[in-house]
Amino acid sequence: MSDWFANVDWSEIAQASLDTLTMLGGSLLLTILLGLPLGVLLFLTSPGQVWQNRAVSGVLALAVNLLRSVPFIILLIVMIPLTVLLVGTSLGVAGAIPPLVVGAAPFFARLVESALREVDRNTIEAVQAMGATTRDLVFRALLPEALPGIIAAATVTAIALVSFTAMAGAVGAGGLGDLAIRFGYQRFQTDVMLVTVVLLLVLVQFLQMAGDRLVRHFTRR
Amino acid sequence: MIRLENVHKAFASGHAALGGVDLEVARGEVFGIIGRSGAGKSTLVRLLNGLERPSTGTVSIDGTNVSSLSGEGLRTLRRRVGMIFQNFGLLSSRTVFDNVALPLRIAGADKARIAERVPELLARVGLIDHGGKYPAQLSGGQKQRVGIARALATGPDILLCDEATSALDPETTRSILTLIADLNRELGLTIVLITHEMEVVRQVCDRVAVLHAGRVVETGSVAQVFLDPKAAETRAMLDEGSDHAAPIAFDGPIIRLTLRGDAILQPVLTRIARETGTDFAILDGRIGRFKDASFGQLTLGLTGGDTAAALAALRQHGEVSE
Ligand SMILES: Nc1ncnc2c1ncn2[C@@H]1O[C@H](COP(=O)(O)OP(=O)(O)OP(=O)(O)O)[C@@H](O)[C@H]1O
Ligand SMILES: [Mg+2]
Numbered sequence: 001m002s003d004w005f006a007n008v009d010w011s012e013i014a015q016a017s018l019d020t021l022t023m024l025g026g027s028l029l030l031t032i033l034l035g036l037p038l039g040v041l042l043f044l045t046s047p048g049q050v051w052q053n054r055a056v057s058g059v060l061a062l063a064v065n066l067l068r069s070v071p072f073i074i075l076l077i078v079m080i081p082l083t084v085l086l087v088g089t090s091l092g093v094a095g096a097i098p099p100l101v102v103g104a105a106p107f108f109a110r111l112v113e114s115a116l117r118e119v120d121r122n123t124i125e126a127v128q129a130m131g132a133t134t135r136d137l138v139f140r141a142l143l144p145e146a147l148p149g150i151i152a153a154a155t156v157t158a159i160a161l162v163s164f165t166a167m168a169g170a171v172g173a174g175g176l177g178d179l180a181i182r183f184g185y186q187r188f189q190t191d192v193m194l195v196t197v198v199l200l201l202v203l204v205q206f207l208q209m210a211g212d213r214l215v216r217h218f219t220r221r
Numbered sequence: 222m223i224r225l226e227n228v229h230k231a232f233a234s235g236h237a238a239l240g241g242v243d244l245e246v247a248r249g250e251v252f253g254i255i256g257r258s259g260a261g262k263s264t265l266v267r268l269l270n271g272l273e274r275p276s277t278g279t280v281s282i283d284g285t286n287v288s289s290l291s292g293e294g295l296r297t298l299r300r301r302v303g304m305i306f307q308n309f310g311l312l313s314s315r316t317v318f319d320n321v322a323l324p325l326r327i328a329g330a331d332k333a334r335i336a337e338r339v340p341e342l343l344a345r346v347g348l349i350d351h352g353g354k355y356p357a358q359l360s361g362g363q364k365q366r367v368g369i370a371r372a373l374a375t376g377p378d379i380l381l382c383d384e385a386t387s388a389l390d391p392e393t394t395r396s397i398l399t400l401i402a403d404l405n406r407e408l409g410l411t412i413v414l415i416t417h418e419m420e421v422v423r424q425v426c427d428r429v430a431v432l433h434a435g436r437v438v439e440t441g442s443v444a445q446v447f448l449d450p451k452a453a454e455t456r457a458m459l460d461e462g463s464d465h466a467a468p469i470a471f472d473g474p475i476i477r478l479t480l481r482g483d484a485i486l487q488p489v490l491t492r493i494a495r496e497t498g499t500d501f502a503i504l505d506g507r508i509g510r511f512k513d514a515s516f517g518q519l520t521l522g523l524t525g526g527d528t529a530a531a532l533a534a535l536r537q538h539g540e541v542s543e
Contacts, residue, residue, distance in 0.1 A: 126310030126368075129270050130324040130375070131299035140323060144314045220313050220355040 007189040012179065017199055020175035022093050023165045024203075027100035028158050035105040035157075036150070038064070039112025040138055046113075050134050064106040072103045072164055076171050096173035100164050108157040115149025116142055148219045155211025159204050166200065176200055222248040222411055223269060223379070228278035230264055230435075238264040240435040241278070246428075248378075251405050251412045251512070253422040253443070255458065256432035262415045265432065266381050269413065270302045271295050282379070300328055303372030307384035309364040311356040317343070317367050318352035324374040342370040346400065362393035369400065373408075380404065382414045386421060398425045402512065419459060423447060425512055431455045443511050448479050448518055449540075471504060471522035476532065478519045480539040485517040493534045498526025 042064070044050055045057035067075075076099045080090045083098045119142055127141040143150070166177025176196040184193025223246040230239040238261040246252040256262050267273040268280045271287050280287045282298065290298055311320050321342050322335045330338070343349045346366040356364055365385060372380060382401065386394040402425045404410050414426060422429050422443055429446050431439040431454060438452040450456045480489070485508060490501050502522035509516060517539075523531060535541050 120308065120310065120313075122306045122308045122310035123312055125272060126304065126306060126371075127312075127323070127327075129272060129299055129302070129304040130327050130371075131296035132327045133296065136327050140327065141312060145312055147314060218314070221357050 005191045005195065007183065007191050008195055013176075013195060013199070016174065016176045016179045016196070019093050019173075020162075020165050020177070020200075020203070023096050023100065023168065023173065023175055024158065024161055026093070026097050027104065027161055027165075028154070030097065030101045031104040031108050031157060031161070032154060034101060035108030036112055038105065038109035039116065040142070042109055042113040043116040043142075044134070044138075050128070050137065064109060067102060067106040068110070072099075072167055073170075075099050075103050076168060091172045092174055096165065096168040096175075100161060100168060103164055104157055104161050107160065108153060111153030111156060112146075112150055115146040115153055118149055119145045148215045151211060151214045151218060155207060155215075158207045158211070162200060162204055162207070222246060222283055223252075223413065224279075224281050225265075225268070226279050226281075228265075228268065228275045228280060230261070230268065230273065231276045238435055239268075239275075242432075242435070242437055244430055244437060244440070246411060246413060248411055249405070249409050250427040251402070251414060251425050253426035253429035254413065254415050254432055255417065255419065255422050255429055257417060257458070260432045261435040262417075262432055263383055266304075266383050266413060266415050269379075269381055270299050270304060300324070300375040301377050302379045302381060303375070303377040304381040304383070305365065305368040305372050305385045307387045309356070309361075309368045309388075311364060311367055311371075313356050315355075316352065317348065317354050317356070317359070320356070320367055321352075321370045321374055324371060328375050338374065342373055345373070346370045360393075361389050362397060365389065365393075365397050366400070369397075369404075373404070377410070379411045379413070382412065384415055384417070387416070387418070394421070395424070401425055419447070419461075423509065423511055427512060431458070444481065444514060444516060447511070448481075448516060471502065473522050473524040474528060474532075474543070475504065475520065475522050476535070477542045478521055478535055478539050479542075480517040480519075482514050482516075484538050485515050487538065489535070489538045490521075493531050494526075497528075497531040497534065499528050499531035500524050500526070 038060070042057065042060055045053045045060065047054075079099045079102060083090045083095055086098050087094045089095045123141060123145060124137065127137055132140065165173070165175050166180065169175045169178030170181050176199055180193050180196040183189040184196065223244075225242050225244040228239055228242040229237065231237045242265065254262055254265060264273060268275055269282070269287065271290060274288045282302070285298070287298065312323065315323070318339055321339045325335050325338060339352070340349065343352055346369050348363060348366050348370065351359065351363065356367065359367065368385070380401075385401075386397050389397060398421060401412060401414070405412050414421070416422060426443050428441065429443050430437045431446065431452060433452075433454040438454050439446055439450065446455060447459070450459055494500060502524065503519055504522050505520035507518055532541060
């Protein structure tokens with residue numbers, strides 16, 4: 001057993017796993033905090049909705065599309081000055097979180113917007129006809145109705161973030177992706193690569209299962 | 222109570238959905254608006270609670286111009302105007318109880334008030350045991366009952382129904398219409414009921430407006446519009462699905478006899494036939510009930526005997542037109 005994994009330093013693996021989970025947890029939390037309101041805003045300002053506004057919706061869409069069209073690896077590099085400004089360093093777990101959030105939040109916001117579009121038009125109208133404020137509409141109708149869709153969106157985003165963290169690893173963020181690249185790819189230590197990939201797979205599998213389970217739990221259709 | 226004056230509505234697309242509508246709905250009546258798909262019925266009803274604003278013209282409720290309201294003023298009006306929809310518009314993520322409680326919560330009612338009011342409403346629509354279910358677990362008729370309970374939650378004095386029974390089978394439709402009629406009677410609700418089905422109008426409405434291509438082509442009591450339609454569009458709609466319009470070949474005078482109320486219970490035809498020697502061929506006919514009156518309408522062919530005397534006798538019982 002130990003012969004097969006001769007190059008694997010298990011304590012290093014443990015540290016890298018922890019770093020990956022921290023990056024994922026921190027960036028997912030911030031992505032949701034930023035992306036959810038952005039998604040709601042994208043929805044509300046779109047044509048036919050309560051705050052329909054061509055200018056605002058156009059600017060938001062442009063910003064979102066711009067960020068989504070920049071390859072993440074480029075984003076990592078061009079964001080370095082901003083990252084340093086925000087968290088004091090562009091390295092390590094802390095340095096990875098700002099680019100991860102900036103990369104994932106627009107993606108998540110779009111998914112939230114499309115989940116909100118799935119809410120029955122009649123239901124929105126019925127709630128407006130009750131004399132709801134926009135705040136009531138969002139918190140008492142839109143978000144509860146779209147909750148399964150939003151959870152599914154968070155799941156997809158979390159999984160995308162796992163692969164983003166691996167890429168962030170390449171530019172000094174640490175984590176499992178970093179190990180895979182430094183040892184597995186650059187030093188041909190296939191065993192290290194295998195272990196990290198399996199761990200990443202387990203993580204992705206877990207996220208997908210947890211997400212699916214939550215979606216099912218909140219679906220009343 | 223509800224008044225529309227020269228209301229036009231064009232959408233941003235340039236499409237004119239309403240082209241000059243004048244309408245008045247009295248307090249406490251069930252007012253039907255009937256028209257074909259695309260006639261502008263939904264647009265019209267959505268003007269009444271400010272979901273849509275007229276391009277020109279005014280919509281007023283008790284003298285308040287609806288389109289001048291915004292913010293809190295509009296929200297207050299909406300609590301007075303309940304609305305139900307063809308597709309129910311229930312929140313699928315919420316239980317029946319929470320769906321009905323929603324307008325109360327939005328209006329800022331406290332827990333105690335909600336705990337008292339919601340069961341009352343559910344009992345009124347016959348769903349007292351279903352409070353814990355989700356809409357997906359209910360039949361269409363039950364969903365519409367939840368919609369009605371929800372629309373009544375804030376104690377409105379106007380109820381708007383946009384094709385509220387169009388997604389339901391005939392029997393369920395009847396039971397929902399009965400409920401709507403009961404609410405009108407018991408609570409004195411003013412009801413505006415949109416439909417494309419004459420049958421719905423016949424069963425519950427007091428008065429009706431016929432909407433065609435964004436204009437009201439005819440307004441009147443249901444009996445008037447139903448038995449003696451003036452507009453070609455109304456006649457076309459009445460003739461749908463029947464062959465009333467088919468020309469009848471009969472050798473002799475053809476008349477249409479309309480009997481109302483108790484007159485339909487009298488053995489009119491056979492007695493007149495005996496007295497005048499005129500025989501009647503029944504070429505077409507319908508007998509039915511409006512909200513609170515019976516009617517019969519027959520197309521008769523007259524032959525033999527003293528037809529003039531027969532006509533005079535018929536006129537004593539009902540309306541005769543050639
Ligand atoms: N938001 C909108 N933007 C543009 N056109 C619209 C809009 N809403 C309705 N219309 C158009 O206005 C016309 C009237 O629509 P409306 O929904 O009032 O008809 P309706 O009588 O309710 O029909 P149905 O019986 O099919 O519900 C239609 O031609 C429709 O396409
Ligand atoms: Mg309609």
